[in-house]
Amino acid sequence: MTAMAILTASDEAAVRKEFERFGPHPVKLTVFSQELVAGDLCRQNEQLVREVAGLCDRIAVEVLNPAIDRERAAAYGVDLVPAIAVEGARDYGIRFFGVPLGYEFTNLVDSIIVASTGEPALEEETKTALGGLARPVHIQVFSTPT
Amino acid sequence: MRLAQHMAVAAKGVRADCIEAGEFPELAQRYRVMAVPKVVINDRVEFEGALPEREFLQAVLRAVGDGPEPAA
Numbered sequence: 001m002t003a004m005a006i007l008t009a010s011d012e013a014a015v016r017k018e019f020e021r022f023g024p025h026p027v028k029l030t031v032f033s034q035e036l037v038a039g040d041l042c043r044q045n046e047q048l049v050r051e052v053a054g055l056c057d058r059i060a061v062e063v064l065n066p067a068i069d070r071e072r073a074a075a076y077g078v079d080l081v082p083a084i085a086v087e088g089a090r091d092y093g094i095r096f097f098g099v100p101l102g103y104e105f106t107n108l109v110d111s112i113i114v115a116s117t118g119e120p121a122l123e124e125e126t127k128t129a130l131g132g133l134a135r136p137v138h139i140q141v142f143s144t145p146t
Numbered sequence: 147m148r149l150a151q152h153m154a155v156a157a158k159g160v161r162a163d164c165i166e167a168g169e170f171p172e173l174a175q176r177y178r179v180m181a182v183p184k185v186v187i188n189d190r191v192e193f194e195g196a197l198p199e200r201e202f203l204q205a206v207l208r209a210v211g212d213g214p215e216p217a218a
Contacts, residue, residue, distance in 0.1 A: 093154045098166020111151045120152035130157035135210045137160045139150040142167040142184040
């Protein structure tokens with residue numbers, strides 16, 4: 001049985017347009033799902049990721065269950081579901097917790113593109129300052145889909 | 147928020163979590179999320195709303211103790 005598509009035809013067209021900026025590195029989206037914890041949301045999240053990946057042959061998808069693939073989920077620093085890790089040439093530490101719809105969806109697509117290019121759209125001054133950080137930085141951005 | 151993810155790509159030690167507040171009420175409560183977007187950096191510095199790049203960077207630097215102290 002195929003669930004109804006999340007992305008509309010116009011969403012797909014917009015994402016394909018964005019993917020014209022896809023960079024030299026393939027992108028891997030690791031989806032974290034756990035049926036017993038949040039079945040509906042995890043299924044929706046996984047479906048969304050597969051629909052996005054279906055629009056670009058340079059995006060690979062892997063699904064992990066943190067209850068089973070414990071060590072790998074821990075290595076990704078993921079202890080909540082649903083979640084997505086966006087990786088390009090390396091694991092940049094980009095994570096989405098919850099189904100990224102609405103505004104967050106735009107962010108997911110943008111994250112895929114920046115992971116594929118490895119070139120952040122930041123001022124030189126910002127990049128220099130970040131390069132000199134002595135300690136790890138954990139940025140949490142709370143958002144809503146609307 | 148776009149800036150956080152781009153910062154994560156820019157520097158190895160930066161991790162950017164984008165959290166759907168409605169799906170994780172316990173987390174939203176722990177960080178007292180009343181309005182979105184709300185940004186929390188290293189559990190030390192937090193702000194609501196979108197900041198321009200330069201101010202966002204200052205918040206990051208404050209969070210790791212490398213920047214100017216926030217005005218009292």
